[in-house]
Amino acid sequence: MKPLEGIRILDFTQFFSGPVCTLLLSDFGAEVIKLENPPAGDATRYGKFIENGNSTHFATRNRGKKSVAINMKDPAQKELFLKLVKTADAVVENFKPGTMEKFGVTYDVLKEINPKIVFTRISGYGQSGPYSNRSAYDTTVQAESGVMSITGPQDGGPTASGASIADYCGGLVGCIGTLIGIVEAQRTGHGREVDASMMDALVLLQENRLSTYLKNGIVPKPNGNRYPAASPIGDFMCGDGIPVMINVSTDKQFQSFAEVFEQPQWLENPHFASMSLRAENYLEVEAEVKRVFGALTSDEVTSRMQSRKLVYGKINNYETLVKHPQIEYRQTFVNAVWPDGTTFKVPGNPLHMSDLEREMDYTTVPLGTNTLEVLSEVADEAYVKELMGPVLEAVAEHQKKALGK
């Protein structure tokens, strides 16, 4: 049995932050019912890559979930949603704050129907405050949160992460809130409204840098691949033109580092005598490392580092990453399989658990696939067919036009 079997999530999410939250629940057995606004549904269904009318962007985040087309502006359809709330453990959404309210859905409405419901809301800036109703995308929250201001080459401009860290961290934090709410509801019978924001998630990410700034008042700038508290930390070019990322922090590590690269004079240099002194004199430290690494191949550097259990990393690009021995061993990539057989290889769940075999094949479904089946649980089947028939026709029509299906 999977750990979350029997848990039901009603999932209004779209794009990335919300879907990754419910994906992690789905992967462990929760039944995630994605509720999509007809006729288009989640906009990422139309993002590239489209193969046979199926999007890989959509599949990465929504594999394993059910899909119900439902128009919350239609009172009869909304009524069915409210009946579903009785059967669910959580409702998760990542609309712009205020959208659910426009549908007449608030935590008070939901808990009246089901006191144990957890109502998780993921947004750019949170459900309250002057920025609450601002539109927010990953990169704009990276900008607002300050994380761009500490990322990038030395003397370069603020740089966004090439990966969607605001969406992802916001989604993970939303998932944590949802699970905390479920743990409590199991014990007390009462849920919570959970308000997760991408902004708050990125502020906590920067905890040590921010608390340091609040003490010393020095506004940090992008500083390449260094880390301010120690040196040498960063990428250093080896003689074969391949850089290696290293992190030599503690005194013990620095001693091993000097020994394994046969530089005893480093241990006599008063500028290198402690972690904070090396951090202060990082340019001198780095010049020395460049000199030594430049005379060795990257293989020589890494095997010496490894022999003393020093900390280093190869800077993989996507070509070397997907062949990474650890990724292959851990079966990090899994298959998102559409009913027509189209298969996308996508990153799988980042957690392994005991007594749970790694699942390799997930089904990803077209918009509205589970509409009749799910809604017929809470209303007469003939009524559901009559109500939803035209909706599903409009969905089919839209899919044909937009995806050539």
Add this chain to the structure above:
Amino acid sequence: MKPLEGIRILDFTQFFSGPVCTLLLSDFGAEVIKLENPPAGDATRYGKFIENGNSTHFATRNRGKKSVAINMKDPAQKELFLKLVKTADAVVENFKPGTMEKFGVTYDVLKEINPKIVFTRISGYGQSGPYSNRSAYDTTVQAESGVMSITGPQDGGPTASGASIADYCGGLVGCIGTLIGIVEAQRTGHGREVDASMMDALVLLQENRLSTYLKNGIVPKPNGNRYPAASPIGDFMCGDGIPVMINVSTDKQFQSFAEVFEQPQWLENPHFASMSLRAENYLEVEAEVKRVFGALTSDEVTSRMQSRKLVYGKINNYETLVKHPQIEYRQTFVNAVWPDGTTFKVPGNPLHMSDLEREMDYTTVPLGTNTLEVLSEVADEAYVKELMGPVLEAVAEHQKKALGK
């Protein structure tokens, strides 16, 4: 009542990835007992900033937790730990894989004592596989995971995030695994061993980029603040020298964008006719945006964007971030207060919940503070005092030397 009141976590974590996992549980009422190896304990106790012998690095991640000094290599002390396992819901650790095994602690040992225990292990590369026993720090996993290879200025080298995204995402994922295990244990009486890795967490972060690469075989490179699927996305300099980060993706947004900046010819330009065309012709799109923004102040740009609910962000540095109206309103920063009164302002929990007032003041405790109180729960008080007395003396001695206390 806080949602996780009554949940007890035995916390062997140190540095950042593990402590942030248990911090999120502690913030919501779980009793987190930090188990630290005497006489030094968590190495971050000695990181800057030290004020009155108290470290802000330590305080940001460990506020609100208890501290017990315990030497797991001593059989009598280990025995007390095993007795504590009976009282706990989860054991969390982020040692290098194999370390807990050296103490004789495995999931089999723990579940024999307490079948409902969740044993969460956070590591760089996971508990299995060829890289399992490699030392890993945040930046080296950023390198191995491929995320550096897509971050940085166009034509620049691979760039690490200035924030510890590998540690943070690994910790959040570990927290999700812990909570999933607790949800299950509450229902079935049986826990799990949870294996979270920073590497796997960063691979899932890059889901869309990676699944795209696996389809088109084009190895992505750093590309500044752009996002490949749409344009204009990125930072654009305004006439007053202040850049604004914008994200104009959908056709509807692009139309509003052209209208609000009075550039009707953009809507006639066949190169700009769809999201994928604008992505293809991004240099042409960007040149146009530069021209228009260059003639306006940043305030003019943002107020026009806001008037049409377009998505933009100010690129805050730490000085502007800590005064950010949303941060102030949401009380994002809280106080970590040491018993001697030393107070550090630190990022607080990124989740808000209904019926739960924002907690503003947390206590952070010196190493070993709760040793006698906690261990006396599971053994005779006089015995605990005799056993732990010398340990606590060694701790006090070490603190005096290392921190001048």
